[in-house]
Amino acid sequence: MNVRFLYPVVVLALLGILFSLANTPNMVTYTLPVSQHDIAQTESSSFTVMMDVLTHQRCMNCHPNDNIPKQGDDRHPHYFGMARGINDKGFQATNCHTCHQSVNNKNSGVPGAPHWALAPASMGWEGLTRTEIAVQLLNRETNGNKSHEELIEHMTKDELVLWAWDPGVNANGMQRTLPPVSKEDFKKAVVDWFANGAVIPTK
Numbered sequence: 201m202n203v204r205f206l207y208p209v210v211v212l213a214l215l216g217i218l219f220s221l222a223n224t225p226n227m228v229t230y231t232l233p234v235s236q237h238d239i240a241q242t243e244s245s246s247f248t249v250m251m252d253v254l255t256h257q258r259c260m261n262c263h264p265n266d267n268i269p270k271q272g273d274d275r276h277p278h279y280f281g282m283a284r285g286i287n288d289k290g291f292q293a294t295n296c297h298t299c300h301q302s303v304n305n306k307n308s309g310v311p312g313a314p315h316w317a318l319a320p321a322s323m324g325w326e327g328l329t330r331t332e333i334a335v336q337l338l339n340r341e342t343n344g345n346k347s348h349e350e351l352i353e354h355m356t357k358d359e360l361v362l363w364a365w366d367p368g369v370n371a372n373g374m375q376r377t378l379p380p381v382s383k384e385d386f387k388k389a390v391v392d393w394f395a396n397g398a399v400i401p402t403k
Contacts, residue, residue: 244401249389251330253379254337258364262317265324272370273377288318304368311376313363320344334400348394356387 253259261270267284268277285291290298300316319325322342325333336342337351346354355361365383367376379386393399 246389246393246396247330247334247399247401249381249385250393251333252381253364253386254325254333255330256364256379257377258367258379259361260325263319263323263325265326265328267318267321269318270326284318284321288320289316304366306368309369309371309373311363311368313360315360317360331400331402334398338398338400348398352390352394355390 257270257273257275261272261275264270269282269284270276271278280294282290282294282296285294289296296316296318299310301310301312302314302316303312304310305312320342323336323344325336328336338348340346343351362383364379367378369375381389
């Protein structure tokens, strides 16, 4: 057999293989079309992340259903017989702002943030399921007549809400427990949930 005759054949075969590989889709960068199932999974994930924060004690302590603010990780009733009072800020002699200033007090351990107060009674979440909380959140009759855009603004920019990630120390100098989700992940979950229609999972 003429070996020289085989060289062109081998070269052509290699070129054919290389050409074939060059036209094969890159599986690393190939993106599958977004299906309705993928969208539903994203909605559910965003809802879960958001609710992991809203049901955490840092939020729930100020969303009671009995007009009594709660304290601590065990969510015990606020000391000194504090109650909702006038405009969700206690009473004249026991006003929230008597102790709670616009920032945390590092010496006494008293937490603080701008416009410290209980959430409106219509937004009492204590004892509710995640689905029930979401229903209240979206209902303009219970959420302070807020639109979706206003709710996003409230949950991602309001300093009192964001205080949850900067709760300071307690009276014993111990750092208060943070929500189980980072602030940035919470903000993203809120934005994504509303962007996808604010769908409340049925399960």
